[in-house]
Amino acid sequence: MTVQLMYLVAALCFILALKGLSSPKYARYGNFIGAFGMLVAVVTAYLHGAVHNGLWILVAVALGVVVGIPAARSVKMTAIPQMVALFNGVGGAAAALVALAEFFAVRDPGFLYLLATVLTVLIGSVSFSGSVVTFLKLQELMTTRPVLLPAGQQLAIAAGVSSVALCALTIATPNGFLLWLLAAVGLALGVLFVLPVGGADVPIAISLLNAFTGLAVAASGYVLANTLLIVAGTLVGASGTILTRLMAQAMGRSLANILFGAFKATTVVAHGEEQRTVKSGTVEDVAILLGYANNVVVVPGYGLAVAQAQHAVRELVAQLERRGVTVSYGIHPVAGRMPGHMNVLLAEADVPYEQLKELDDVNPGITSVDVAVVVGANDVVNPGARDEPSSPIYGMPIFDVDRAKSVVFMKRSMRPGFAGVDNELLYNPKTTLLFGDAKDSLTKLLAAVKQL
Amino acid sequence: MTVQLMYLVAALCFILALKGLSSPKYARYGNFIGAFGMLVAVVTAYLHGAVHNGLWILVAVALGVVVGIPAARSVKMTAIPQMVALFNGVGGAAAALVALAEFFAVRDPGFLYLLATVLTVLIGSVSFSGSVVTFLKLQELMTTRPVLLPAGQQLAIAAGVSSVALCALTIATPNGFLLWLLAAVGLALGVLFVLPVGGADVPIAISLLNAFTGLAVAASGYVLANTLLIVAGTLVGASGTILTRLMAQAMGRSLANILFGAFKATTVVAHGEEQRTVKSGTVEDVAILLGYANNVVVVPGYGLAVAQAQHAVRELVAQLERRGVTVSYGIHPVAGRMPGHMNVLLAEADVPYEQLKELDDVNPGITSVDVAVVVGANDVVNPGARDEPSSPIYGMPIFDVDRAKSVVFMKRSMRPGFAGVDNELLYNPKTTLLFGDAKDSLTKLLAAVKQL
Amino acid sequence: MIDLLTIFVLAVFVGFEVVSKVSTILHTPLMSGANAIHGVILVGAILITGSAESTLELVLGLLAVFLATVNVVGGFVVTDRMLEMFRK
Amino acid sequence: MIDLLTIFVLAVFVGFEVVSKVSTILHTPLMSGANAIHGVILVGAILITGSAESTLELVLGLLAVFLATVNVVGGFVVTDRMLEMFRK
Amino acid sequence: MGTPAESRPAERRVACVPETVSPMVDAGLTVHVQEGAGRHAHALDAAYRAAGATVTAEDPTAESDVVVSVQPLTIDQARLLKPGAVTISFLQPANERELLDVYKDRRVTSFSFDLLPRVTRAQSADALSSQALVAGYRAVLVAAERLPRFLPMFTTAAGTVPPAKVLVLGAGVAGLQAIATARRLGAVVEAYDVRKAAGEEVRSLGAKFLELDLETQSGVYASVQSEEFLERQRELIGEHVAQSDVVITTAAIPGRKAPVLVTTDMLKAMAPGSVLVDLAAESGGNYAGSVAGQETWVGEVLVHGALNLPSSMPVHASRLYSRNVLNLLKLMIADGEVRPNLDDEVLDGCCLTHDGQIRKELP
Amino acid sequence: MGTPAESRPAERRVACVPETVSPMVDAGLTVHVQEGAGRHAHALDAAYRAAGATVTAEDPTAESDVVVSVQPLTIDQARLLKPGAVTISFLQPANERELLDVYKDRRVTSFSFDLLPRVTRAQSADALSSQALVAGYRAVLVAAERLPRFLPMFTTAAGTVPPAKVLVLGAGVAGLQAIATARRLGAVVEAYDVRKAAGEEVRSLGAKFLELDLETQSGVYASVQSEEFLERQRELIGEHVAQSDVVITTAAIPGRKAPVLVTTDMLKAMAPGSVLVDLAAESGGNYAGSVAGQETWVGEVLVHGALNLPSSMPVHASRLYSRNVLNLLKLMIADGEVRPNLDDEVLDGCCLTHDGQIRKELP
Ligand SMILES: NC(=O)c1ccc[n+]([C@@H]2O[C@H](COP(=O)([O-])OP(=O)(O)OC[C@H]3O[C@@H](n4cnc5c(N)ncnc54)[C@H](OP(=O)(O)O)[C@@H]3O)[C@@H](O)[C@H]2O)c1
Numbered sequence A, B: 001m002t003v004q005l006m007y008l009v010a011a012l013c014f015i016l017a018l019k020g021l022s023s024p025k026y027a028r029y030g031n032f033i034g035a036f037g038m039l040v041a042v043v044t045a046y047l048h049g050a051v052h053n054g055l056w057i058l059v060a061v062a063l064g065v066v067v068g069i070p071a072a073r074s075v076k077m078t079a080i081p082q083m084v085a086l087f088n089g090v091g092g093a094a095a096a097l098v099a100l101a102e103f104f105a106v107r108d109p110g111f112l113y114l115l116a117t118v119l120t121v122l123i124g125s126v127s128f129s130g131s132v133v134t135f136l137k138l139q140e141l142m143t144t145r146p147v148l149l150p151a152g153q154q155l156a157i158a159a160g161v162s163s164v165a166l167c168a169l170t171i172a173t174p175n176g177f178l179l180w181l182l183a184a185v186g187l188a189l190g191v192l193f194v195l196p197v198g199g200a201d202v203p204i205a206i207s208l209l210n211a212f213t214g215l216a217v218a219a220s221g222y223v224l225a226n227t228l229l230i231v232a233g234t235l236v237g238a239s240g241t242i243l244t245r246l247m248a249q250a251m252g253r254s255l256a257n258i259l260f261g262a263f264k265a266t267t268v269v270a271h272g273e274e275q276r277t278v279k280s281g282t283v284e285d286v287a288i289l290l291g292y293a294n295n296v297v298v299v300p301g302y303g304l305a306v307a308q309a310q311h312a313v314r315e316l317v318a319q320l321e322r323r324g325v326t327v328s329y330g331i332h333p334v335a336g337r338m339p340g341h342m343n344v345l346l347a348e349a350d351v352p353y354e355q356l357k358e359l360d361d362v363n364p365g366i367t368s369v370d371v372a373v374v375v376g377a378n379d380v381v382n383p384g385a386r387d388e389p390s391s392p393i394y395g396m397p398i399f400d401v402d403r404a405k406s407v408v409f410m411k412r413s414m415r416p417g418f419a420g421v422d423n424e425l426l427y428n429p430k431t432t433l434l435f436g437d438a439k440d441s442l443t444k445l446l447a448a449v450k451q452l
Numbered sequence C, D: 001m002i003d004l005l006t007i008f009v010l011a012v013f014v015g016f017e018v019v020s021k022v023s024t025i026l027h028t029p030l031m032s033g034a035n036a037i038h039g040v041i042l043v044g045a046i047l048i049t050g051s052a053e054s055t056l057e058l059v060l061g062l063l064a065v066f067l068a069t070v071n072v073v074g075g076f077v078v079t080d081r082m083l084e085m086f087r088k
Numbered sequence E, F: 001m002g003t004p005a006e007s008r009p010a011e012r013r014v015a016c017v018p019e020t021v022s023p024m025v026d027a028g029l030t031v032h033v034q035e036g037a038g039r040h041a042h043a044l045d046a047a048y049r050a051a052g053a054t055v056t057a058e059d060p061t062a063e064s065d066v067v068v069s070v071q072p073l074t075i076d077q078a079r080l081l082k083p084g085a086v087t088i089s090f091l092q093p094a095n096e097r098e099l100l101d102v103y104k105d106r107r108v109t110s111f112s113f114d115l116l117p118r119v120t121r122a123q124s125a126d127a128l129s130s131q132a133l134v135a136g137y138r139a140v141l142v143a144a145e146r147l148p149r150f151l152p153m154f155t156t157a158a159g160t161v162p163p164a165k166v167l168v169l170g171a172g173v174a175g176l177q178a179i180a181t182a183r184r185l186g187a188v189v190e191a192y193d194v195r196k197a198a199g200e201e202v203r204s205l206g207a208k209f210l211e212l213d214l215e216t217q218s219g220v221y222a223s224v225q226s227e228e229f230l231e232r233q234r235e236l237i238g239e240h241v242a243q244s245d246v247v248i249t250t251a252a253i254p255g256r257k258a259p260v261l262v263t264t265d266m267l268k269a270m271a272p273g274s275v276l277v278d279l280a281a282e283s284g285g286n287y288a289g290s291v292a293g294q295e296t297w298v299g300e301v302l303v304h305g306a307l308n309l310p311s312s313m314p315v316h317a318s319r320l321y322s323r324n325v326l327n328l329l330k331l332m333i334a335d336g337e338v339r340p341n342l343d344d345e346v347l348d349g350c351c352l353t354h355d356g357q358i359r360k361e362l363p
């Protein structure tokens, strides 16, 4: 009874953890609560369940800690996604192993029990091998482009069918060997599943595999008749599924497309011309970027005027200031299409004159600017004017926003500005593009910042 | 098994129903889904559980339908709250009766079972009698003011203590008579609980009793070992509790205050001077009012200028127009503090001239205006200027917004305008007051309308 | 038993989450809808009546069935009426 | 059995509701946090190892314990690192 | 009702425009307008005729029961008035003693907009307000045209031009409108007034209110200030004047000489090319040296003594004025006849002569 | 470097203001300014001295290697120039044949802002733009002062005044600025231009662009239009002119006579008191009857033929111009000496005479 209660407490912690992790304000607390819940669960399980082999278990846990913590600590920020993939994979493997071990321990298993067992083994191994492949991809230990095996599709179908058959068979005639075979087929299936996914879709695949692992854990909960595993696994499975869908939406891909696309081996093309990639973000991304910045410079241009977004930009700036962000406007001498175009607009929107900064006010301190928001400007922030003597706009002074910590670029398309010159800044890895009419984007951004 | 599955389906429907009911867009579907789930549950229960007395049950159900539907159909919109109270009460009674009946049916009950039984009986009867009293209050069959019995507080404490004692006693020595006694004490407790609640707090009390009934149902679920009852009852209990808190917040009262206030018999004073009541709404109320209107007129005044809310009002109007609401501005000749004050402001915010309407454009069609939004104006909408020859402003033409279907009045306080004359419109039952700086209110309103 | 407790806890969460962001104007309809839902006690009433053996049980049960039915049908109908304004 | 199913359904709802409005920038931390949570399989691994009778079971169990531990500690630590930007 | 052509020099407005003829006719009046009365206000005789008025070659004063004009009638015209006739105009009682005596002798009932009580009911007849609106707007245009600088800020390839600083002294109707117009043109505006309520009003137009360390007046109208007070005020205003590119002064006290707020020293401290527009020039000037209708250079600063600015925008000024006249007339008309009831607080307030008596104390 | 006082009539700007003296000195020049050169622009001799210039009693033209001015030098001045000297000014090559011949003979290297190529690099030296900015702003002030009506809308107790309608023809730099200024003052603004891109530019200022049913030109500059085209254009513009209270015309084709867009008939159809400001008056006028520097009445409509509007706002116009001069000079200075490199596309484009040759075909 006490044990069960402790498990319930842990389950509660997990729910709260997920809840916290969904809000920027409470995300860190969420993570702590989750860790706390885990501690409760593990200690309870150890005290109550480690009847035998207590020492061995301690050793294994210690080993895990020794491996896991330094790995997580030392990984570079940019390499975190593959790390997550790896952790996910080992989780899946653990679930499969638990089900296998339990299978050998139990006598006379029932139907539902067997069903749960095979599911755990299958999903766990898919998750494991899939995760390992995504890890290899992201770590660039193999190509990041979609890998299309000669008969990949057929192979995948074959693996799928045989895994289902093996499941049925194992349930009908419970047998250790069949289960091992199922695990092997699962491993193959995982590899075949992830190989054709390429480039930008890999994180979505990781999220899906994460949800899979959650389901495997839930299924293993049935196997062990342990409510905590069921609840926690289901939570992860459900939230992971939603999350996968959200991620796919955020990248403008349909989930079905990715899932079946993977098997149909649709090539995933990188955006941009000449195969150059740009990073396009969502309103929420940008909102968080801005909301948690200290120092923001807004550089308006002709697009602000076209969109008649002067009021919208002022509202956004006011909202950011309410959050304690320091914001100023960088007014370029030739922004817009007539001298003083920006002045006219911003005066109309009642932007205080003191917030208007010129080139010489902004550029010297630009490296300490957290986010430079380029609203419908283009030529006036084109680093080519500074760096490329061959450029037709060479020699025009610009706002050096490429030296800011990050750049948000609002425009409708990849078209160049007045001078017709391509802008290197668009392809800068620091730059997040927010496509769409400036007024629209700003209005949405305002709403999103308010939600933070 | 099928039965259980059907119950699960019903539980699912209830969850979806509550989810739907929390969003204006899906509220009606939510209600339908709830009703559908109920149908599933009841039919299942009947087919599976009505081993005996099937006909009797049908008769009772038919009677219930015959009484319930006409009552719900014919009640006037203004009398709906008391109807809800009544329905809630009979629900509580039913729960108590079920627990009683079950008590007489079962042999050799365990501790938890008994606990659940006494809780059901107690809470059910509190909910029943409490609801009846709120019904009487709202229907004005008794005074709506807090009723303070001579020793009300002592009585309530006595009833509370004796009910706890009776519970303990019943669990210790299961006995039908004690249970009946408990029910009686519960009834008394319910009456004592609600009597001191007055005026504006009655709906909050209803909501709390509603949550109580939910808990009673959940407890009866334990008694009957029926998961559906547990889930549905808990859902209602939990959401009802949250809802009660939200309602209290919306009225600016703390829940604790109301709960203990009820026993401490704090008088609830109506707002306003000379005991006249005004209706002050929340931003969300007003947002829904506006968002679902067809025809809105905004009447700005000096307060708009003081708050410098010209941009904010334009944004709100733009958002409403995006929702398909027709909006115009009523510009009074002497609004503000200089001729053309409103023109200057609204031109600055780039409000198109065509949207500015004069007295003669607005007044003739005012009765078909769904909402008139008075933003920091006062004298120019004071019906006294039209109706009261003794008023110092008698004879000034006004916007007849009191003839619109409803009025939203944004101002910071109950202070009068330039002329220093009290404004009857503030006390008009059609009027919802939104207190606070106009710019603030408008900005919040904008956010709220976007959420619809 | 612990399973029922788990169910209870989870249901509490669902109940909290699901209504946590409701706007004021929906307070009353939501309350009324929830009110109709707890009319599910009708299921309990039917079950108890269906297995009633003494007259007392029968009478209590039938009364409960009647009251619960009123709760259910009245609740849903009244909620629907309140929601008419959202028909748009 | 049906209780476990109910638990499952309710947990699905809680899972859905709880993350339904998360902003893009939190996608990765949330995924990573959820990932750490499914490391709760460690509990299963401990239980199974704790009652292991054959060597096979023991080996499998210990391997599972090790892997699950990596999942748990790595997951929480890495999530925390990602969330550093929200410290403000 | 008769509308003679304005005969005072440089008056370009007209007391009745074609648009208001038809409501007057509806009210039961026959309207006579002198030929060419609306000439400066671009109101053609043909338009008057089309609206239902009779255009007379001669001055219609002698034949009319009601004579409306902007400026007071001349003594000669006044002598033509029918006994018991009604006149409506600005009368500037302090300057027009002789005229009043004529009115008194001829038992004329004369109304002056200068004296109209500023109660809510009378707002629609408040010609002081409507003409102050015009004056405030024009004052900024006059200043902007004379200023050798931009009012708005411009960031251009040829350098950045800072916004001009405009200081408005006196925030009555004209002052507020000047603030609004200067802000529209992009200037940075500061304003000052002795009245307490003015602070909020100024800020409500987005301008800065100067909080001087002076006891200031509450109430709607400014009253006469002591010379010490003004001395102290000038001290405090001084530095703000020096930092401004444009100063517009509108401070007035009803019926009195305007307070002196700006001194020659202050002007000398302003940037070369700056402009002062003194709307109070006609009542003595907020700068002692300003002369109504003249521009003078004080060092490198141009001082524009405003003379009848509303008249420089005759079309709309006349239209507003003419509406004010109509609305005042409506208060007097009963059963199609002009029969002013002097029990009415509004008419009582602005009636100067009636039945052979001068009804107000003159300053 | 020398800056003579402007000697052409009614020129109030100056080619070098005190603010730009010190950067010029920094660039290695010695700056001579004629006494009183900055008088109209409120730039005092003392200020020049303080900034590091030498103020000379005589015209410094004869002693200078570089002579900067706003208007072209007079023939007499040109005769004084050192051989090989550099001059910078507007030159209006079409009207100044004789001067060019003098320059040619004296082997003067002359640069004209009229011809500056409008490439990105040259923007900071683009005096046509900077002066057009001033002209566009002033045009609206001129119109607003002359209009007997309000530009903004007012709802007052004395009735509602509708906003004035302003029509801007030609949406180049000056036209766009006129649009912006008129909008600031609250007018309802429409505009038209033959260039395709102008539509978006006009709308980006919140004004309405007239979509006429004409094939219109793409590209940055307008080219010469056929007479049929103009005929058709006038037809379509006609009714918009009639409905406007103010028309501001700025249409120009570089180096040519301005296209005629407005006819007398159109003006006659406007409301009495309306105003036309023709910024193209100096190059023939967008209305054939407008004369630069004169105001004429066409029926009840006032036609203002603008003459050198930037000069009416000398302080800021000079400041911008002087910055343009500085920025152009910077392109010529190498090692502290003025040595224009005519391979530079910008200098090449605006160099009219060099080394005894006239380098451009004159129209
Ligand atoms: N200031 C002057 O006096 C003057 C006069 C003439 C020329 N110029 C020249 O104009 C240029 C000014 O630079 P700039 O940076 O201001 O403008 P720009 O370089 O022309 O860039 C404007 C950008 O705004 C985007 N845009 C247009 N409409 C938009 C909308 N509705 N929403 C969001 N984005 C929109 C366009 O991209 P999308 O199409 O992809 O949206 C474009 O990239 C300079 O090259 C300057 O030399 C200036």
Ligand SMILES: NC(=O)c1ccc[n+]([C@@H]2O[C@H](COP(=O)([O-])OP(=O)(O)OC[C@H]3O[C@@H](n4cnc5c(N)ncnc54)[C@H](OP(=O)(O)O)[C@@H]3O)[C@@H](O)[C@H]2O)c1
Binding pocket: B300, B301, B302, B303, B304, B306, B307, B333, B334, B335, B336, B337, B338, B339, B340, B341, B375, B376, B377, B378, B379, B380, B381, B410, B411, B412, B413, B414, B415, B416, B417, B418, B419, B436, B437, B438, B439, E120, E123, E129
């Ligand atoms: N137009 C003219 O030429 C002129 C000139 C002089 C006088 N008047 C007179 O001024 C009056 C104009 O009428 P009106 O209806 O425009 O104004 P009003 O009657 O003076 O009412 C203004 C209302 O705005 C509220 N308010 C002030 N600041 C606010 C803020 N920051 N946020 C929200 N509300 C705010 C005030 O209530 P709280 O304090 O409770 O917020 C007040 O009730 C008329 O009586 C007119 O005769 C007009």
Ligand SMILES: NC(=O)c1ccc[n+]([C@@H]2O[C@H](COP(=O)([O-])OP(=O)(O)OC[C@H]3O[C@@H](n4cnc5c(N)ncnc54)[C@H](O)[C@@H]3O)[C@@H](O)[C@H]2O)c1
Binding pocket: B337, E118, E119, E120, E123, E126, E128, E129, E132, E169, E170, E171, E172, E173, E174, E175, E192, E193, E194, E195, E198, E220, E221, E222, E225, E233, E250, E251, E252, E253, E254, E259, E261
């Ligand atoms: N209730 C109504 O219907 C109504 C109508 C119009 C105006 N008013 C009010 O009447 C008042 C006066 O308006 P007005 O334009 O006729 O005033 P005005 O022309 O008589 O004076 C102009 C301003 O100068 C100010 N002033 C006087 N001495 C000053 C000094 N030493 N320093 C600085 N400022 C000084 C006055 O306070 C006033 O604001 C205002 O409050 C206005 O709102 C009311």
Ligand SMILES: NC(=O)c1ccc[n+]([C@@H]2O[C@H](COP(=O)([O-])OP(=O)(O)OC[C@H]3O[C@@H](n4cnc5c(N)ncnc54)[C@H](O)[C@@H]3O)[C@@H](O)[C@H]2O)c1
Binding pocket: A337, F118, F119, F120, F122, F123, F126, F128, F129, F132, F169, F170, F171, F172, F173, F174, F175, F192, F193, F194, F195, F198, F220, F221, F222, F225, F233, F250, F251, F252, F253, F254, F259, F261
């Ligand atoms: N790239 C740069 O650095 C830069 C700098 C300044 C200006 N410009 C561009 O140069 C162009 C011209 O500017 P400007 O002010 O010198 O022009 P301008 O003074 O030569 O002419 C004014 C306007 O008149 C228009 N026009 C000519 N014939 C017309 C007709 N028949 N009807 C109507 N309109 C007619 C022209 O299209 C032009 O827009 C604009 O596109 C401007 O944006 C570019």
